[in-house]
Amino acid sequence: MAEEAAVRAQAETVRRLKQDKADPDEIAKEVAKLLDMKAQLGADEGKQKFVLKTPKGTRDFGPKEMAIRERAFKAIISCFKRHGAEVIDTPVFELKETLTGKYGEDSKLIYDLKDQGGELLSLRYDLTVPFARYLAMNKITNIKRYHIAKVYRRDNPAMTRGRYREFYQCDFDIAGQFDPMIPDAECLKIVHEILSDLQLGDFVIKVNDRRILDGMFAVCGVPDSKFRSICSSVDKLDKVAWEEVRSEMVGEKGLSPEAADRIGEYVQLHGGLELIERLLQDPKLSQNKLAKEGLGDMKLLFEYLTLFGITGKISFDLSLARGLDYYTGVIFEAVLLQQENEHVEEPVSVGSVAGGGRYDGLVGMFDPKGRKVPCVGVSIGIERIFSILEQRLEASEEKIRTTETQVLVASAQKKLLEERLKLISELWDAGIKAEMLYKKNPKLLNQLQYCEDTGIPLVAIVGEQELKDGVVKLRIVATREEV
Amino acid sequence: MAEEAAVRAQAETVRRLKQDKADPDEIAKEVAKLLDMKAQLGADEGKQKFVLKTPKGTRDFGPKEMAIRERAFKAIISCFKRHGAEVIDTPVFELKETLTGKYGEDSKLIYDLKDQGGELLSLRYDLTVPFARYLAMNKITNIKRYHIAKVYRRDNPAMTRGRYREFYQCDFDIAGQFDPMIPDAECLKIVHEILSDLQLGDFVIKVNDRRILDGMFAVCGVPDSKFRSICSSVDKLDKVAWEEVRSEMVGEKGLSPEAADRIGEYVQLHGGLELIERLLQDPKLSQNKLAKEGLGDMKLLFEYLTLFGITGKISFDLSLARGLDYYTGVIFEAVLLQQENEHVEEPVSVGSVAGGGRYDGLVGMFDPKGRKVPCVGVSIGIERIFSILEQRLEASEEKIRTTETQVLVASAQKKLLEERLKLISELWDAGIKAEMLYKKNPKLLNQLQYCEDTGIPLVAIVGEQELKDGVVKLRIVATREEV
Numbered sequence: 001m002a003e004e005a006a007v008r009a010q011a012e013t014v015r016r017l018k019q020d021k022a023d024p025d026e027i028a029k030e031v032a033k034l035l036d037m038k039a040q041l042g043a044d045e046g047k048q049k050f051v052l053k054t055p056k057g058t059r060d061f062g063p064k065e066m067a068i069r070e071r072a073f074k075a076i077i078s079c080f081k082r083h084g085a086e087v088i089d090t091p092v093f094e095l096k097e098t099l100t101g102k103y104g105e106d107s108k109l110i111y112d113l114k115d116q117g118g119e120l121l122s123l124r125y126d127l128t129v130p131f132a133r134y135l136a137m138n139k140i141t142n143i144k145r146y147h148i149a150k151v152y153r154r155d156n157p158a159m160t161r162g163r164y165r166e167f168y169q170c171d172f173d174i175a176g177q178f179d180p181m182i183p184d185a186e187c188l189k190i191v192h193e194i195l196s197d198l199q200l201g202d203f204v205i206k207v208n209d210r211r212i213l214d215g216m217f218a219v220c221g222v223p224d225s226k227f228r229s230i231c232s233s234v235d236k237l238d239k240v241a242w243e244e245v246r247s248e249m250v251g252e253k254g255l256s257p258e259a260a261d262r263i264g265e266y267v268q269l270h271g272g273l274e275l276i277e278r279l280l281q282d283p284k285l286s287q288n289k290l291a292k293e294g295l296g297d298m299k300l301l302f303e304y305l306t307l308f309g310i311t312g313k314i315s316f317d318l319s320l321a322r323g324l325d326y327y328t329g330v331i332f333e334a335v336l337l338q339q340e341n342e343h344v345e346e347p348v349s350v351g352s353v354a355g356g357g358r359y360d361g362l363v364g365m366f367d368p369k370g371r372k373v374p375c376v377g378v379s380i381g382i383e384r385i386f387s388i389l390e391q392r393l394e395a396s397e398e399k400i401r402t403t404e405t406q407v408l409v410a411s412a413q414k415k416l417l418e419e420r421l422k423l424i425s426e427l428w429d430a431g432i433k434a435e436m437l438y439k440k441n442p443k444l445l446n447q448l449q450y451c452e453d454t455g456i457p458l459v460a461i462v463g464e465q466e467l468k469d470g471v472v473k474l475r476i477v478a479t480r481e482e483v
Numbered sequence: 484m485a486e487e488a489a490v491r492a493q494a495e496t497v498r499r500l501k502q503d504k505a506d507p508d509e510i511a512k513e514v515a516k517l518l519d520m521k522a523q524l525g526a527d528e529g530k531q532k533f534v535l536k537t538p539k540g541t542r543d544f545g546p547k548e549m550a551i552r553e554r555a556f557k558a559i560i561s562c563f564k565r566h567g568a569e570v571i572d573t574p575v576f577e578l579k580e581t582l583t584g585k586y587g588e589d590s591k592l593i594y595d596l597k598d599q600g601g602e603l604l605s606l607r608y609d610l611t612v613p614f615a616r617y618l619a620m621n622k623i624t625n626i627k628r629y630h631i632a633k634v635y636r637r638d639n640p641a642m643t644r645g646r647y648r649e650f651y652q653c654d655f656d657i658a659g660q661f662d663p664m665i666p667d668a669e670c671l672k673i674v675h676e677i678l679s680d681l682q683l684g685d686f687v688i689k690v691n692d693r694r695i696l697d698g699m700f701a702v703c704g705v706p707d708s709k710f711r712s713i714c715s716s717v718d719k720l721d722k723v724a725w726e727e728v729r730s731e732m733v734g735e736k737g738l739s740p741e742a743a744d745r746i747g748e749y750v751q752l753h754g755g756l757e758l759i760e761r762l763l764q765d766p767k768l769s770q771n772k773l774a775k776e777g778l779g780d781m782k783l784l785f786e787y788l789t790l791f792g793i794t795g796k797i798s799f800d801l802s803l804a805r806g807l808d809y810y811t812g813v814i815f816e817a818v819l820l821q822q823e824n825e826h827v828e829e830p831v832s833v834g835s836v837a838g839g840g841r842y843d844g845l846v847g848m849f850d851p852k853g854r855k856v857p858c859v860g861v862s863i864g865i866e867r868i869f870s871i872l873e874q875r876l877e878a879s880e881e882k883i884r885t886t887e888t889q890v891l892v893a894s895a896q897k898k899l900l901e902e903r904l905k906l907i908s909e910l911w912d913a914g915i916k917a918e919m920l921y922k923k924n925p926k927l928l929n930q931l932q933y934c935e936d937t938g939i940p941l942v943a944i945v946g947e948q949e950l951k952d953g954v955v956k957l958r959i960v961a962t963r964e965e966v
Contacts, residue, residue: 054620059574060621069572088549090537113596113597123596133535137536154599366533428672433564433567439665
């Protein structure tokens with residue numbers, strides 16, 4: 001069959017790339033292609049060739065991964081609650097039109113559902129657009145909420161780096177008309193608290209403002225119509241060098257070389273309050289209304305961050321642009337600075353672990369009368385954080401328990417199943433976490449071994465003699481002490 | 484436009500049905516049709532006619548609903564943990580072929596994703612099939628796990644009764660080769676514990692066995708090829724009368740009237756141990772190998788349930804069939820017996836709130852070599868439980884808090900924003916749940932009102948005099964006491 005030959009050829013390609021130690025991303029791409037081809041082949045030939053896997057870019061979480069995941073969630077949720085947030089949940093899919101026109105160039109990554117009659121639906125791409133839809137639909141003008149849920153992007157997965165097609169977002173947002181920069185400062189404080197709490201190593205939170213960017217584009221001579229597309233180019237600066245971004249601006253996007261060079265001067269600037277002061281004096285920028293507003297608010301933000309005592313980790317960075325269309329004011333992104341754990345052999349490149357900003361226009365896009373609800377929020381990139389925590393745990397010798405069982409109900413002799421069932425039932429009813437082996441006559445050694453393997457600290461041993469005496473022997477697994 | 488005329492006609496239909504106080508289900512169906520037509524019209528005419536809603540059969544959970552939901556989850560999870568379960572998670576979608584051939588007549592309700600290139604995907608229909616896929620893929624032969632997640636069914640929603648297209652399932656399953664009926668009994672114990680703990684009123688857990696059903700079909704003269712389809716008919720007995728089921732068997736499914744009548748005699752039987760003993764003596768049934776096996780195990784199950792002390796709520800019921808194809812042994816379903824709360828004006832009809840059974844063949848369907856892993860599990864129908872808890876809370880005067888904030892940082896005079904920011908930052912860093920109003924100069928009365936509204940018990944008041952003295956005034960909202 002032609003398809004089989006194609007699969008063999010693809011398998012050969014993969015083999016060669018691996019042999020040549022090619023770029024891991026390229027190998028991953030070709031492997032994915034191979035798996036797709038195999039799956040296709042399997043489907044054509046019926047059940048026998050069925051490929052047993054999760055969909056591309058997704059994964060299962062086993063008990064061990066779940067234990068790590070729940071630890072991270074716990075830290076994040078307790079921070080959100082500490083800041084007085086309520087919690088909401090929305091459906092995993094939305095009407096297709098709810099998502100239309102919100103994500104700019106990224107819209108092509110949205111998963112659509114098949115038209116099976118009825119409404120046209122898409123899987124949510126983030127939690128921000130559903131939140132705005134929720135506010136408009138319920139006419140809520142004032143809320144502080146968090147939302148932790150999975151989102152979906154048909155992106156090219158790089159799973160070893162924590163980039164998936166199905167992944168969790170942990171969002172905290174403040175909606176409402178308030179005095180400037182107070183909620184914005186709180187969002188940055190939250191990022192600071194969470195990253196410190198999770199002990200992920202050194203980090204920096206880059207901050208900028210869409211108004212400063214737009215003002216900068218204007219004074220550099222970028223035509224209004226090109227603002228968003230030039231902004232997308234600037235957004236790539238965290239991954240590629242300025243020279244490449246410049247040539248994209250001038251080549252693909254048709255910007256004049258002079259304008260690009262002027263942008264180039266600005267985007268290399270980063271610093272703190274003193275940079276803000278300097279730009280407020282900048283002869284060109286200070287003449288632009290938007291830039292002036294943005295810089296004024298940035299100054300205020302830094303004052304509040306000083307009161308919070310966290311400016312040490314904050315960098316006002318003119319190269320920060322953020323890809324999404326809906327931001328209107330302050331934007332920010334937290335990046336880890338280095339691999340914190342020297343025991344890990346292959347350091348993971350993790351990049352951004354949190355991001356967010358102000359989006360004052362999004363809710364108005366959903367309101368029939370266009371009523372605006374100003375919002376600012378932050379999203380924690382939990383998958384990358386999982387990758388780090390998993391690697392760290394693997395490197396350490398720490399053994400994590402995946403259950404909370406306190407006691408195993410065991411028997412020393414045969415034919416004591418009934419007694420074990422009675423005892424365990426009493427323990428459960430008393431709220432005690434208890435297990436037993438599902439065997440009529442388990443060996444005592446096997447029962448003790450089970451405790452060792454799963455970390456159960458206590459064994460309640462039922463025996464003939466104890467039954468006569470009306471007692472149960474309790475044994476501490478670690479010390480073999482008995483009472 | 485023709486479409487607009489159609490929408491108007493549909494709106495008129497809905498109006499008329501409402502006026503005539505027609506069957507709520509019919510009204511709901513026509514309203515859904517109207518909304519679909521409107522949505523279609525909106526899409527055709529651009530943004531202006533955009534319908535602001537969640538997809539059909541789905542809903543948002545606001546802070547209040549989430550508080551109720553989390554209470555219920557807490558009770559369920561603590562029960563699962565008490566029984567020593569680990570936790571896993573799987574992707575929301577699976578390869579389409581993973582779900583193929585597992586659900587019998589219900590397969591038409593599966594949501595498919597649009598073919599956007601690459602793999603063909605479907606949203607999960609339950610948590611059982613992904614669990615079996617997970618076991619086979621990771622070659623796990625022995626696990627006790629729970630999984631709480633959303634599943635998706637393109638069913639006709641009846642949202643007031645807790646039937647949705649997106650809904651949570653709370654599953655607990657025991658996989659592995661064990662001595663008979665011990666894990667099965669534990670599943671029933673778990674249902675008993677959870678329903679008692681949630682105080683949902685009186686309930687009964689119906690129990691049967693697929694082998695008893697199949698044996699019964701055989702001795703009644705049902706041809707082998709009709710077993711599954713006649714089983715589907717029997718499954719409807721909890722909703723429709725025997726006469727209707729009988730005519731479906733004889734009419735649509737082509738069963739002989741005599742065979743149907745023989746089935747009719749069996750399916751009205753329900754009871755406890757004495758019924759099992761009687762059927763073990765039944766001249767026809769006791770000759771059938773399958774039925775005999777099933778009845779023997781049922782007897783053992785009842786012995787274990789007696790040791791657990793829960794037979795009072797268990798009914799061996801020959802009319803229980805369960806719709807899904809994959810069950811192979813014990814099956815069960817818990818139903819609430821009556822509306823427990825007399826204060827509720829319109830009682831919700833809730834029906835089944837938990838169900839499950841033994842499926843020894845499912846994992847083998849995924850294993851390339853067909854290796855079987857026996858499994859038994861239970862699924863808690865949490866949406867119906869939510870409906871009851873929500874109604875009950877609405878009827879009661881109880882006010883639920885949606886945040887956990889302990890203290891509001893307030894100021895008595897103007898111009899104290901900086902001091903408030905400093906103080907709240909210190910509280911957060913000390914792990915205290917604190918909020919403040921996002922205003923430069925909030926009025927004290929507004930700040931106290933906010934505490935009353937949201938149930939914050941304490942206010943920390945910053946004032947000129949206190950600043951001079953280096954202290955903060957702490958006020959208990961309820962009693963107005965100050966320290």
